[in-house]
Amino acid sequence: MGMKKHNFFMTHKVFCIFGILAILLILMAVFAPVVTGGVDPTTGNLRDALLPPGPEHIFGTDKMGRDIFARVIYGARVSLVAAFSVVGISFGIGSLLGVISGYFRGAVDAVIMRLADMMLSFPGLVLAMAVAGILGAAIHNAVLAVAVVTWPKYARLARSLVLKIRDRDYVAAAVTTGSKHGYMLVRYMLPNALPTLIITAATDIGSLMLELAALSFLGFGAVPPTPEWGLMLSEGRAYMQSAPWLMIFPGLAILVTVIIFNMLGDGLRDILDPRQEG
């Protein structure tokens, strides 16, 4: 067993390295007050406005004199929680509806899938903007808006995976021997769909984070003075030439986080589904 554990790191380098980075990122968000040394991301001193990066403020300050480093670190809290919520909600709802749809087929399938089609027939971000616009600008509304346009993807995936095995002999055998619907769904349908769904969810974290940042950037997500990367980009846009650090650091934060989670998702795929390797 000890031998096996040692080899796990060697055989799944990508997954392990980016897994550690992702954990560090999460720890950084959790212990933001420690990392920033107690600097408050929402209060600033106007005398310190728009200071370039230096020993006092390593990422510089914004137009309100707030420390960018603190805002980027605290921004990780907002972005990570929001992204994980979107993935969690759409993964949960999508998988559940998709598995039900594929298993029962018929009218249930038709209703769920037409609902999904309705969501898919709009460009994602535009529909999310509409939803966020109706609900009002707030980060939890942005989460809801993105989840509303994302769940059909999981539903369709789960449904197709279930349909693939629905008519297999072992499913017929289980039904013949008297298995109930709930049991069939939990023991037969879900386990068959789960690996692929988890891989999709893991690789989705990055792009959903981008979408949330985009909504905040457009003014439909986080509201000032919340430290959120998309919002920070939006606020820094006016000072792009005179104070580029306002955009560089939140932009880098998004870039690094998205890369970490995308690579982590790829690594996970190689472990769970080796067929697609290389």
Place this chain on the structure above:
Amino acid sequence: MAMLEVNNITVSYGNDPAVRNFSMTLEEGKICSLVGESGSGKTTVIRAIFGLLPGGGKVTAGDIYFEGNHLLTYDKKQWRKIRGTEMSMIFQDTGAMMNPTRKVGAAYAEYIRTHEKISGAEAARKGIAMLERMRLPSGDNVMQSYPFQLSGGMRQRVGIAMGMTYQPKLLLADEPTSALDVTTQAQIVRQMMELKENYGTSIILVTHNLGIAAYMADHIIVMKDGVIEDQGDRNHILYHSENAYTHKLLDAVPSIGGTRYV
């Protein structure tokens, strides 16, 4: 009355009869073999006996009696009671009948526990004992494996072990060896013969391999296009049959170096 009596059944899918006027009887401890080419209705016959006709299939005429009980009147519950205990079936590919996301042991223990009220550990012990009786070495290893981790021959033996757990009186085997290589085929055939000798199990064996049928069966039924073309004991089919189709089937048995091992 014989253990199994099939009287003049006609089985139809939709409006097309797939099997017409089929009759057979089977005594305890005997092996009967159905041979014929693909689509001749062999599988349909045993599926009708087991009450497992695929969607749309129906016995439209005739009766099936198992130990004096009229099987065609059975409902789902009654069927569940005798399937696995009184009669069981081995399929061509047992692997296809197993949930690939569950370990063999989990499926086997669940099977045992649907038929008797015992603890999971006891069921597992019973399963392992049964696997070892079917000549599967290290049964606990097999129980801890997923179906895809086992070879075709091992999976098939797991299927036989499952089918034989409750020593059913009748075993229906649907081409149990045709997905296997010759060596493994021979082992499985020998094992089924042992079942008959040790437990007095009656077997209906569906095969397109006349060699296996001739080796195992007391009675051979040759089917073609859904009807019985020829039947008789081994001696009759192999040496005294006047039927042209039986001769064709015999000629189709592969020979090695000019010698035919039938």
